[in-house]
Amino acid sequence: MAKKLPKIFRKEYTEEKFNKKIVKRIYLKEYKEALQKAARKTTTGTIIINPDLDKKEKKQIKKIAKSVKKNTGFVLKGRLILLALAAGAIILFSALFKDMLIEQAAEAGLQAVFNAKVDIQGLSFQIFAGRLSFNHLEVANSDKPMRNLFELGETAFDIDLFELLKGKVILDNIMCHNIKWDTPRQTSGALSGAPQTAAAEQEAAGEEKREQGLFDFDITEQDITNLLEEQKQNLASFKLLADFTGRYPELSEKWQDSIQKSSKKIDELSASIDKISAIDINKIKTPAQAQSAYNTIKPVLSDVEKLKKDIEKSSKDFQQDFDTITKDRDRLFKAIDADYENLTGMLNIPQGEKGGIVSVIAQGILEQYVGELYAYLYQARSYMDMLRPTSEQQVKENKPARFRGQDIQYPSFVKPKFWLKTMSFSVVDDESFGTISGELQHAASQPDLINKPMTFELKQALKEESVALNGKLDLRTNRSEVLALNLMLKGFPFKLEQGLEFLAISDMDCTYRLDIAFSLDSRNYSSGSLQLTLTELAINYTEDSLITRGLKNAIDGLDFITIGARYSIDAQGALTLEITDNNLDKLIQSVISSIIAELTGNAMQLLEQELDKLLESDLKQYEEYYQDFIDADKDSAKNLLEIKNYEKTVNAKMKEVEKKIKKYEEGITDTIEDKLDDIKDIF
Amino acid sequence: MFITWIAKIVAALNSNIRPRQIAAAVALALLLALIPKANLLWVTLFVITFFLKINQAVELTFLALFDLIALFLDPLLHLLGYAVLTLPLLHDLFTALYNVPILYFFKFYNTVVMGGLIAGIVLFVPVYLLARRGINIYRDKIREKIAHSKLVKGFLKNPLVMAIKNTFGKAYNFYANLR
Numbered sequence: 027m028a029k030k031l032p033k034i035f036r037k038e039y040t041e042e043k044f045n046k047k048i049v050k051r052i053y054l055k056e057y058k059e060a061l062q063k064a065a066r067k068t069t070t071g072t073i074i075i076n077p078d079l080d081k082k083e084k085k086q087i088k089k090i091a092k093s094v095k096k097n098t099g100f101v102l103k104g105r106l107i108l109l110a111l112a113a114g115a116i117i118l119f120s121a122l123f124k125d126m127l128i129e130q131a132a133e134a135g136l137q138a139v140f141n142a143k144v145d146i147q148g149l150s151f152q153i154f155a156g157r158l159s160f161n162h163l164e165v166a167n168s169d170k171p172m173r174n175l176f177e178l179g180e181t182a183f184d185i186d187l188f189e190l191l192k193g194k195v196i197l198d199n200i201m202c203h204n205i206k207w208d209t210p211r212q213t214s215g216a217l218s219g220a221p222q223t224a225a226a227e228q229e230a231a232g233e234e235k236r237e238q239g240l241f242d243f244d245i246t247e248q249d250i251t252n253l254l255e256e257q258k259q260n261l262a263s264f265k266l267l268a269d270f271t272g273r274y275p276e277l278s279e280k281w282q283d284s285i286q287k288s289s290k291k292i293d294e295l296s297a298s299i300d301k302i303s304a305i306d307i308n309k310i311k312t313p314a315q316a317q318s319a320y321n322t323i324k325p326v327l328s329d330v331e332k333l334k335k336d337i338e339k340s341s342k343d344f345q346q347d348f349d350t351i352t353k354d355r356d357r358l359f360k361a362i363d364a365d366y367e368n369l370t371g372m373l374n375i376p377q378g379e380k381g382g383i384v385s386v387i388a389q390g391i392l393e394q395y396v397g398e399l400y401a402y403l404y405q406a407r408s409y410m411d412m413l414r415p416t417s418e419q420q421v422k423e424n425k426p427a428r429f430r431g432q433d434i435q436y437p438s439f440v441k442p443k444f445w446l447k448t449m450s451f452s453v454v455d456d457e458s459f460g461t462i463s464g465e466l467q468h469a470a471s472q473p474d475l476i477n478k479p480m481t482f483e484l485k486q487a488l489k490e491e492s493v494a495l496n497g498k499l500d501l502r503t504n505r506s507e508v509l510a511l512n513l514m515l516k517g518f519p520f521k522l523e524q525g526l527e528f529l530a531i532s533d534m535d536c537t538y539r540l541d542i543a544f545s546l547d548s549r550n551y552s553s554g555s556l557q558l559t560l561t562e563l564a565i566n567y568t569e570d571s572l573i574t575r576g577l578k579n580a581i582d583g584l585d586f587i588t589i590g591a592r593y594s595i596d597a598q599g600a601l602t603l604e605i606t607d608n609n610l611d612k613l614i615q616s617v618i619s620s621i622i623a624e625l626t627g628n629a630m631q632l633l634e635q636e637l638d639k640l641l642e643s644d645l646k647q648y649e650e651y652y653q654d655f656i657d658a659d660k661d662s663a664k665n666l667l668e669i670k671n672y673e674k675t676v677n678a679k680m681k682e683v684e685k686k687i688k689k690y691e692e693g694i695t696d697t698i699e700d701k702l703d704d705i706k707d708i709f
Numbered sequence: 710m711f712i713t714w715i716a717k718i719v720a721a722l723n724s725n726i727r728p729r730q731i732a733a734a735v736a737l738a739l740l741l742a743l744i745p746k747a748n749l750l751w752v753t754l755f756v757i758t759f760f761l762k763i764n765q766a767v768e769l770t771f772l773a774l775f776d777l778i779a780l781f782l783d784p785l786l787h788l789l790g791y792a793v794l795t796l797p798l799l800h801d802l803f804t805a806l807y808n809v810p811i812l813y814f815f816k817f818y819n820t821v822v823m824g825g826l827i828a829g830i831v832l833f834v835p836v837y838l839l840a841r842r843g844i845n846i847y848r849d850k851i852r853e854k855i856a857h858s859k860l861v862k863g864f865l866k867n868p869l870v871m872a873i874k875n876t877f878g879k880a881y882n883f884y885a886n887l888r
Contacts, residue, residue, distance in 0.1 A: 053848060054725045093725035105760050188810030428745055429783035431821030434794040436807040 031084065032091030035064075035075035044073045051097040052090065060086045125149050128158075140175060142166035143215040156187040156198075166215020167208070174211055179204025194441055200449035205462065250629075250636045253372055258640065263361040267644040270354055274651035277351075281344050282654065285661040288337045292668050295333065298326040299672050307682045313690040319683045327676045334669040341662045351655050358648070362641065369633055442472035460488025473502045490517035490537075497544070509546035515539065520560065531577070532568045536560040536587075552595040555606075560587040572625065576617040584610065714773070716877050717766035722847055726764060732840035733761070734768035739836050740829030741768075742775030743786060748816035750826065782828075783821055790824030 030036070039047065044065070052058050064075050064087055079087060129149040136144040148161030159182035167175040180203045186196035258264060302323050310316050446469040453462040464484040470476050479500035486493040497511025516539045523533045537560070544554040563581055567574035590607030605611070638645075721731055737758050744751045758768060779786075794803060806812045816822045855861055864870055 051727070052725060053728060054723075055849070055853070057725055090725070097725065097727045097730075100762050102760050102762055109760070188813075191814065428780060429787065429821060431745070431783070431787045431790060431819050431824070433816075434791070434803075434818045434820065436800075436804040436818065438804075438808050 031075055031077055031079075032088050034091050034094065035087060036077075038068065038072040038074050040072055041067075048094055051094045053097075057086075057090050057093070061090055120153070124153075125151055129160075136165060137217060140165050140168060141217065142168040142171070142175065143217060153187070156185040156190075158183045158185065164209075164211075166211060168216070171214040171216035172211050174209045174215065175207070177204070177206040177209055178202050179206075189441055193443070195444045196441055197446040197449070199447060200451075202449075202451035203454070205451055205453050205459075207459070250369075250633050253369060254636055254640050257369060257372065261361075261365045261640075263358060263365045263641060264644070266354070266358045266361050267641060267648055270358065271644055271647045271651065274351070274648070274655070277347060278651050278654040278658065281347065281658045281662075284340050284344070285658050285665060288333070288340060288665045288669075289661060291333050291336075292665055292672070295326065295329060295672055298329070299675055302326055302676055302679050305679055305683070307679075307686055310683070310686050313687065313694070316683055316687045316690055320680075320687060323676060323680045323683055327673075327680055330669060330673045330676050334666075334673050337662075337665050337669050341666050344658065344662050348655055348659050351652065355652060362637070366630075366634060366637055369637065370630055440475055442470045442475045444471040445469070445476060460486055460491070462486045473500070477502065479505075492516045506547055507545055508548050509544070511544045513540070513542040513544065527568070530568045530571060530574050532566045534566070535562075535564040537562045550597040553593065555590070555592050558587075558589040558591075560589075561585070563587065572621050576621050577614060580613045580617045581610075584613070712873075713877075714766075714770040716873070718770055720877070721764045721767050722844060723852060727762075728841045728844035728848070729837075730762055731764050731767050731844055732837045734758075734763040734765070735771050735840040736833045736837040737761075737763060738768045738771035739775050740826075740833055741772050742779045743782065743825035743829040743832075745816075745819070745821050745825065748819070748822055749811075749814035750816060750822060753815075779825070786824030786828055787820045788824070789827055790820035790822065793827055794818060794820060794823050 034048070048061065049058070052061060060083070061075075064079055064083060065073050066076050067073055075087060128151050129146050132149065133144045133146055136146075143166045144163070146160050146163050149158070150160070151158050159180070160178075161180055163178040163181065165175045165177075167173045180201075182199070182201050184198040184200075186194075186198055189196040305319050305322070307319075310319055447467065449466040449469075451462075451464050453459050455461055462485065464482070466482045467480065468476060468478045469480045470478075473479065479498040479502065481498045482496065484493065484495040492514075493516075494514040495511065497509065499509050500507060518538060518540075519535065520538045521533060521535050526534060539559045539561075541557045542554060543556070544552065546552045563584070565578070565581060567578070587610045588608060589605065589610070592604045592606055594602045596602075737754075741751060741755055741758070744754070746752075759765070793799065803818065807818055817826070865874070
């Protein structure tokens with residue numbers, strides 16, 4: 027059977043059409059010649075190809091027909107169809123398997139991160155919209171396989187794909203509903219082959235009780251006795267007493283002997299003095315009687331004067347010793363007072379110098395909340411810093427083969443490597459967490475490029491409790507304030523179990539509202555203020571004492587406690603707190619001051635008694651010795667007085683006798699002169 | 710490799726392919742060669758050529774050839790591109806294009822890319838026309854003379870050349886059938 031002509035050559039063509047559709051598409055001379063040879067004109071003027079060509083000619087015509095077909099159009103339709111098919115296949119694949127594959131990849135990736143099972147449901151990735159969303163995500167807790175670390179409800183990420191192609195992650199929006207933490211699981215969330223974690227962290231063996239600065243409310247007699255026993259050898263009064271009682275007996279005996287001897291001598295003179303006193307001058311009538319009286323008085327006077335001299339000397343010496351003893355006595359009592367003061371200091375009697383209950387509460391609050399905030403935000407800052415592209419992260423580019431030219435920069439909004447424009451999340455009516463809503467804006471790796479700080483806001487409400495947090499993290503260069511936030515906590519229970527032992531308070535329960543303003547500067551110095559209002563106070567005391575009763579009365583009378591404070595935290599994390607306003611400390615201070623005054627009085631009285639008791643025996647002995655000295659002093663004075671009296675008596679009598687004798691001498695002289703005058707007259 | 714390329718060109722010139730397909734392939738090869746390759750503009754143009762009825766063998770062969778020449782033209786292209794990109798008149802246009810997300814990857818803002826694009830577009834028509842004219846001259850006047858020259862006839866009768874011709878012929882037919 028003869029081969030048919032190619033289809034295009036089986037038709038009849040007008041001459042015009044033949045030239046246009048066939049001849050114009052033939053560019054080789056031999057092809058043109060072969061076609062002319064094969065073509066012929068019909069009677070109607072149309073052109074056809076002669077069907078009766080030989081085999082060689084037909085083969086040639088077939089080649090021509092093939093090349094003519096190829097020389098039509100500008101586009102390769104076959105390839106376009108292939109492209110369309112490929113695109114269709116991709117779209118179909120995308121529609122059928124894309125989400126599933128991404129879901130599996132995401133689960134595998136998250137499982138590697140959390141080391142626990144991750145389940146994502148309803149993942150959808152709209153590639154051209156740049157939107158990744160899922161209905162539910164749960165991540166198991168690797169430490170507690172039957173619980174979830176967290177669950178996310180409906181969540182959507184809007185990603186800027188064009189920026190992603192540039193290697194920049196720009197998240198226009200992240201929206202997440204119904205976040206839940208620590209929820210139970212039906213099946214174990216442990217990965218097969220994952221190492222078993224410790225069942226639970228060991229509780230701390232027990233925190234050492236703070237002992238510094240405790241107020242000792244229980245100063246007993248035994249405590250004071252023990253204290254005195256311990257301090258006995260250090261007491262100056264005790265040493266002095268020992269010294270005095272050791273030295274005084276000998277001294278006392280010496281002076282007593284001396285004074286007794288003097289007294290004895292005085293007594294021995296008393297008879298002579300009496301005798302002299304008994305001499306009646308008026309009864310002396312004769313010179314002889316006068317002379318006799320004189321002779322009686324004269325030796326006694328000599329003895330009295332001698333004894334007086336001895337007693338005066340002895341008294342002078344005694345007074346010197348007695349002055350020393352008096353001074354010793356002053357030293358002793360001053361030493362007793364000093365010892366008492368020292369011992370009082372050792373009793374650790376509260377002086378009210380403590381910071382007060384308010385500062386402890388504020389300190390507790392700050393340590394609990396600001397400390398956590400500081401740690402969280404410091405960590406957030408470090409994470410933000412990690413987002414910053416570093417020179418190490420920049421990929422080394424190979425030297426280009428061609429001259430690279432120059433990129434001309436036009437005004438443009440250069441976006442950072444990472445930029446989360448908005449993220450919002452919410453939890454609605456969760457039993458454990460209540461209602462939570464939060465929003466974060468402008469978390470960027472290079473904040474200078476967007477010239478906006480990162481802002482965040484969180485609100486939570488559960489029954490009576492509510493939390494509101496808002497703030498900004500500003501990592502733009504040359505910003506003095508890096509972080510600023512305001513935190514409000516309302517209706518939360520607060521339990522303080524440490525720090526109030528000095529007030530004999532074991533723990534304190536209350537409900538509070540706290541407003542904290544917190545700021546962190548570029549040098550990592552933090553400062554801020556807090557306003558704390560405590561209500562529904564319930565305080566448990568370690569004991570029933572004067573202090574606790576006073577405190578109870580004071581605090582029961584308050585409806586609420588307000589505390590205002592300023593604080594600062596230095597780069598090393600040391601906290602400085604300054605209470606600016608409170609209504610509790612003054613009240614408590616006045617209660618405590620009065621109680622302390624009473625306690626102090628009692629304790630000091632007790633100490634005085636015990637000190638007296640300790641020194642009693644020595645002091646008694648001392649007092650006896652001292653009394654001996656006093657008596658000796660009196661005896662000495664008495665002796666001196668007596669001898670002086672004796673001297674006075676004897677002297678007076680001596681003068682009278684001498685006067686009498688003189689009178690007699692004058693009478694005799696007158697008589698002799700009269701006789702002599704008579705004799706003169708005779709002659 | 711080089712012989713294969715030459716054979717491809719010879720085959721294209723001597724087959725009943727439209728001269729404009731070959732001429733367009735040469736002109737597009739010049740355009741692609743003048744534009745640096747690491748950008749979306751080049752990739753886009755290159756991919757587009759796969760859907761055009763041009764002779765890909767000629768295009769790739771001339772692309773390789775023009776690439777060598779372009780290496781020396783880059784400084785001139787840079788000057789040209791810089792002059793265009795810094796024209797105050799076009800500043801607003803380029804700013805707008807610069808901020809269109811996908812156009813960023815075309816790297817039109819690079820002086821060599823812009824210079825290559827402008828030079829390629831400007832040279833496209835003359836090169837196209839020149840190539841077409843050259844092909845026509847070849848086919849009408851030179852091809853027959855070469856085919857009937859004693860040198861070629863002797864060369865074609867060489868067993869090695871015969872073997873190459875057969876092998877290439879089979880490969881070409883296979884390629885042509887694919888198209």
